[in-house]
Amino acid sequence: METTMAETPQAADTDADRRKIKSVRKMKEIMTNYYIEAKGAAESGKKVAWITSGGPVEPLIAMDVIPVYPENHGAMVGASKMGADLCETAEEFGYPRELCSYARSDIACSATGGGPIGGLPEPDFLVCCNNICGTVMKWYEVASRHYGVPLFILDTPFTHREFSAAAQRYVLAQIYEYVSFLETQCGKKMDYDRMEEVGRLSVEGTRLWQEVLDAGAHKPAPFTAFDAFFHMALIVTLRGTQITVDYYRQLRDEMHERIEQGIAMVPNEKYRLLWDNLPIWYRTRWLSEKFASHGACLVGDTYTSAWSAMAPHMRAESFLESMSWAYTQVYINVSVDIMFESLRGLITKYDVDGLVMHSNRSCKPYSLGQYELQKMVLRELDLPTLILEADMVDERSFSESQIETRIDAFMETLKS
Amino acid sequence: MNARGRYLSRIASEQKIDGAVFLLLKFCDPHGFDYPYLKSFLEEAGVATLLLEVEDRLPSEAQLRTRFETFVDML
Numbered sequence: 001m002e003t004t005m006a007e008t009p010q011a012a013d014t015d016a017d018r019r020k021i022k023s024v025r026k027m028k029e030i031m032t033n034y035y036i037e038a039k040g041a042a043e044s045g046k047k048v049a050w051i052t053s054g055g056p057v058e059p060l061i062a063m064d065v066i067p068v069y070p071e072n073h074g075a076m077v078g079a080s081k082m083g084a085d086l087c088e089t090a091e092e093f094g095y096p097r098e099l100c101s102y103a104r105s106d107i108a109c110s111a112t113g114g115g116p117i118g119g120l121p122e123p124d125f126l127v128c129c130n131n132i133c134g135t136v137m138k139w140y141e142v143a144s145r146h147y148g149v150p151l152f153i154l155d156t157p158f159t160h161r162e163f164s165a166a167a168q169r170y171v172l173a174q175i176y177e178y179v180s181f182l183e184t185q186c187g188k189k190m191d192y193d194r195m196e197e198v199g200r201l202s203v204e205g206t207r208l209w210q211e212v213l214d215a216g217a218h219k220p221a222p223f224t225a226f227d228a229f230f231h232m233a234l235i236v237t238l239r240g241t242q243i244t245v246d247y248y249r250q251l252r253d254e255m256h257e258r259i260e261q262g263i264a265m266v267p268n269e270k271y272r273l274l275w276d277n278l279p280i281w282y283r284t285r286w287l288s289e290k291f292a293s294h295g296a297c298l299v300g301d302t303y304t305s306a307w308s309a310m311a312p313h314m315r316a317e318s319f320l321e322s323m324s325w326a327y328t329q330v331y332i333n334v335s336v337d338i339m340f341e342s343l344r345g346l347i348t349k350y351d352v353d354g355l356v357m358h359s360n361r362s363c364k365p366y367s368l369g370q371y372e373l374q375k376m377v378l379r380e381l382d383l384p385t386l387i388l389e390a391d392m393v394d395e396r397s398f399s400e401s402q403i404e405t406r407i408d409a410f411m412e413t414l415k416s
Numbered sequence: 417m418n419a420r421g422r423y424l425s426r427i428a429s430e431q432k433i434d435g436a437v438f439l440l441l442k443f444c445d446p447h448g449f450d451y452p453y454l455k456s457f458l459e460e461a462g463v464a465t466l467l468l469e470v471e472d473r474l475p476s477e478a479q480l481r482t483r484f485e486t487f488v489d490m491l
Contacts, residue, residue: 094451094467095448095451096448096451098448134445138448141417141449141450142453144417145453364443364445
């Protein structure tokens with residue numbers, strides 16, 4: 001890959017070094033240390049909880065539990081191009097190919113110790129929030145049986161029109177139950193002063209992540225959705241820590257410097273696009289170069305914005321209570337009408353020329369409704385849309401020639 | 417957590433079941449995730465299993481007949 005890269009026309013670009021995001025090194029260091037700490041939890045005596053990507057992590061941080069994310073691990077599996085093999089292993093165990101590829105590859109890693117980091121550290125307990133999908137409940141049941149550890153499920157009702165008072169009470173009662181569950185698992189009481197501090201850091205980290213993403217609204221964009229896919233790891237895994245706040249402040253400042261210095265991520269940015277759904281982890285570089293070859297830059301996305309979009313609902317002063325709002329109303333736990341309003345907001349803010357939707361075979365709640373959203377976007381905003389059928393981790397569902405043809409054809413229509 | 421598995425093996429032994437047929441609707445997460453463990457519970461109880469994956473319509477009658485006959489012969 002590296003050698004062919006050097007032969008592409010972009011390699012002649014003398015500005016390539018200037019365009020590299022300097023904070024990347026720091027980010028890699030933080031994530032490496034995080035995984036080393038998590039893998040060493042048994043020796044250090046710390047508890048490990050597995051938690052879903054949309055789950056409320058802050059109480060875990062406040063209780064000094066190390067949160068581990070099978071979905072972040074799934075993204076690493078995908079980026080390491082190990083997805084198809086691991087998915088096939090799970091299929092040999094009897095898990096159908098129609099199941100989520102994060103789940104299949106994670107189940108395979110648990111059973112075989114395979115994958116990019118030789119499997120995740122074993123959990124002491126599991127925390128599953130179904131605000132992102134119903135899949136996680138069954139997936140976490142598999143993990144609970146495999147490791148013989150307790151599972152806490154936080155059930156966040158789907159919002160069709162509004163988050164009703166009854167639903168709010170229902171979620172809030174579970175949040176208090178969650179705290180009691182953690183107290184039982186950890187054998188100690190929650191320190192509410194510490195919880196307040198973690199809540200404050202979570203709000204701050206989330207706002208800073210928003211400011212990082214906002215940089216993409218500048219023309220030309222100093223940062224793309226592909227960069228966001230890489231830099232999102234902290235807002236997902238370590239929300240509520242000082243490390244995350246410090247890192248995103250550094251990254252935001254770097255973005256502002258890039259804007260001042262006129263550094264664009266895509267040379268000669270001509271077309272601005274918005275990405276919808278999870279990344280195609282094993283093809284992010286290929287896709288980024290493919291779009292860049294047309295002068296197109298993916299300046300924003302609905303996926304990484306899902307974490308910053310929680311900010312308006314978060315309250316530092318009554319954080320636990322505000323979590324019920326923030327966690328229930330995430331992007332894919334709401335109706336197509338509400339999703340469309342978020343989409344409209346992003347389309348306007350980033351001032352894009354088109355929308356690229358990844359119809360992700362693995363992620364049913366994200367992908368269901370995309371064709372309807374496509375119609376709404378065309379009808380109400382007169383914006384062209386490209387739908388790419390693929391999978392976030394399982395390379396067997398990616399057809400390069402078909403995707404290339406579709407991207408080329410779409411770009412021709414934008415140019416005409 | 418494994419109540420379904422225990423329930424299945426209990427009724428299988430109470431009713432002296434020899435074989436069980438799993439009807440799996442493609443893209444159905446709850447059944448897809450439970451299938452491997454339910455199958456292992458039944459196998460431990462000495463019950464043979466047959467998996468039938470269906471989409472919006474059933475496979476052809478001839479195909480079903482062959483699979484069922486083979487399964488019954490095996491029992």
